[in-house]
Amino acid sequence: MKVVLRNPRREVDVAGPITVTALLQRFDLSPEAVLVIADDELVARDARLPDAATVEIRPVTSGGAGSGP
Amino acid sequence: MKCRVCRGPAVIDVRRHNAAFCRDHFLVHCREQVRRAVDDHAMLGPDDRVLVAVSGGKDSLALWDLLAARRPTPDGLYLGLGIGEYSDESGRYARAFAEQRGLTLHEVDLAGAYGFTVPDAAGATGRVPCSACGLSKRHLFNAFALEHGYDVVATGHNLDDEAAVLLGNVLRWEVEYLRRQAPVLPAAPGFVRKVKPLVRLGEREMAAYCVLQRIDYQVEECPMAAGNRHLRLKEVLNELEDASPGTKTAFLHGFLERAHDRFEAEPGDVAPLRRCVECGAPTTGEVCAFCRLRVRAARPA
Numbered sequence: 206m207k208v209v210l211r212n213p214r215r216e217v218d219v220a221g222p223i224t225v226t227a228l229l230q231r232f233d234l235s236p237e238a239v240l241v242i243a244d245d246e247l248v249a250r251d252a253r254l255p256d257a258a259t260v261e262i263r264p265v266t267s268g269g270a271g272s273g274p
Numbered sequence: 275m276k277c278r279v280c281r282g283p284a285v286i287d288v289r290r291h292n293a294a295f296c297r298d299h300f301l302v303h304c305r306e307q308v309r310r311a312v313d314d315h316a317m318l319g320p321d322d323r324v325l326v327a328v329s330g331g332k333d334s335l336a337l338w339d340l341l342a343a344r345r346p347t348p349d350g351l352y353l354g355l356g357i358g359e360y361s362d363e364s365g366r367y368a369r370a371f372a373e374q375r376g377l378t379l380h381e382v383d384l385a386g387a388y389g390f391t392v393p394d395a396a397g398a399t400g401r402v403p404c405s406a407c408g409l410s411k412r413h414l415f416n417a418f419a420l421e422h423g424y425d426v427v428a429t430g431h432n433l434d435d436e437a438a439v440l441l442g443n444v445l446r447w448e449v450e451y452l453r454r455q456a457p458v459l460p461a462a463p464g465f466v467r468k469v470k471p472l473v474r475l476g477e478r479e480m481a482a483y484c485v486l487q488r489i490d491y492q493v494e495e496c497p498m499a500a501g502n503r504h505l506r507l508k509e510v511l512n513e514l515e516d517a518s519p520g521t522k523t524a525f526l527h528g529f530l531e532r533a534h535d536r537f538e539a540e541p542g543d544v545a546p547l548r549r550c551v552e553c554g555a556p557t558t559g560e561v562c563a564f565c566r567l568r569v570r571a572a573r574p575a
Contacts, residue, residue: 240286240485263481263485265477266509267477267499
């Protein structure tokens with residue numbers, strides 16, 4: 206399957222089927238810090254992704270805040 | 275995974291609530307968390323004119339979407355910060371969102387109106403760009419709201435943002451910042467009320483809200499924020515949250531409920547304010563911090 210990663214944007218091939226949890230472990234990513242979107246639909250952690258899927262692992266962390274309120 | 279409410283297939287889990295949700299019930303969950311934040315902290319009155327601070331990112335667009343049903347309808351303000359293609363793209367997301375929903379988006383361009391950009395300010399001061407960016411945002415959102423008759427500025431600070439800011443302030447015992455870290459900063463002479471209605475929702479939930487509501491937002495990180503201290507604090511908190519879901523909520527809301535009042539100002543703690551001789555904004559000195567920044571950073575005309 207084609208997996209799109211961000212920051213910077215890049216594509217890698219991963220053999221499927223694979224669960225979302227296993228996919229994130231493969232890239233050493235925290236489940237708290239990303240969403241997984243398969244064929245434009247949000248998928249839960251236990252979802253099994255088929256080899257034909259196009260998958261985006263989207264970071265959710267933004268860092269533009271300072272120390273003050 | 276099944277939805278906690280309807281037992282249908284879940285699309286997202288929220289571990290700190292030990293819950294998973296289908297699309298529809300996740301959207302209900304987000305609206306309910308915002309309603310609770312607004313009600314618990316008396317953020318908004320029934321007739322308040324609300325100005326949403328809009329960046330083009332997930333939090334501000336989700337916030338605007340979540341508040342859009344209020345009357346009077348909240349307007350948005352986008353600041354052009356001059357961070358190259360990143361700012362060009364963020365402006366396009368903000369304008370597209372407003373246009374699709376028939377909402378009013380105001381814009382202020384830092385370079386056009388004040389003669390400098392965030393990279394200019396970072397270069398002139400030798401400080402991290404996020405410092406000049408935050409200072410400019412706080413000043414300009416407040417000034418615009420005052421000038422145009424808004425009662426309140428709503429920002430997209432979420433649970434992760436606030437927990438990371440709290441951790442940073444505790445690690446350095448920034449007492450003045452701890453005193454002012456609250457979901458609501460009340461109005462005062464020269465200041466409109468500031469509210470953070472997303473304080474009960476994590477940034478993963480806000481990103482999921484946007485995906486499920488088909489809100490296009492700027493996913494790429496600000497190039498000036500890469501590797502900053504705030505992001506490192508978030509990474510640390512995410513590691514703790516992975517091991518013990520609910521840690522961020524317990525840390526932030528425990529502080530707000532049980533410790534915040536210990537940092538209340540005592541007589542003599544707060545310097546008296548006067549008006550900036552340049553712009554009229556409240557300041558402890560003769561010239562406010564924003565005008566001092568502008569003078570240092572502005573390009574020759």
